Amino acid sequence: MRETPITRDMIANPKTKYGRAKASTRHFLTQRLTGASNIVFLGFLLFVVLRLAGQDRPDMVAVLGNALVGLPLAALLVIVAIHMRNGMRDTLEDYFHGELYRLLMLLNTLFCILIAATGVAALLKLVFWG
Template sequence: MSDKKISYEQIANPKSHYGNARASTRHFITQRVSGAVNIVLLALTLFIMVQLAGEDRSDVVELIGAWYIGLPLAVLIAVAAIHMRNGMRDTLEDYMHGKTYDLAMLLNTLFCLLLGALGIIAVLKLVFWG
């Protein structure tokens, strides 16, 4: 984000061009695709959770450790982390500016990366090492 001020007249004029159109389009598409993938994978996860209701821990670990359940779950965690980062980015863009914005975006990215990596590692550990 640049430090150049954008006036109301520039925003209100539909013929003015400001911002990065390519990055904005990529962000828009990423948000929509990750949302659609989340819906599909969360439906699968909900189905699995209903099936496992009342089972003990060993049965749950055994099912999540199956590659056909664990790998889609790891993909869900990755896509959810990407979707979370983009959603939090939208809020940060609205309320923060300058150096505070840069720091908040860095912390947002690191938080989502850490959370996604820990979740994926936990699931893949169950899949590959029991």
């Protein structure tokens, strides 16, 4: 089944429905909530970076291995990866369409999952196994 191409007249008419309203709303809310939580986590991240400035490796492992530091950093990594995926989605939607867009979104999603999973695994290893 072929989709009707979206024309300028369709976009200008407020009664016309195009796109998925629920998906767009979810994308909008996710982008705003992850952005806001990134701002909240920024203070914590700055504290950790300043605490680790000039420290040697055993001190860094001790700080990041603390559950009160490592687990929030793992949560931050997941939130940043979600925010990164959504930001790249906006860019991909603007410049690519059809099958190429789907392929690039798949690669974008896999890359973000890989980044988040690697970082979280490293932090969990430090927290639970030193």
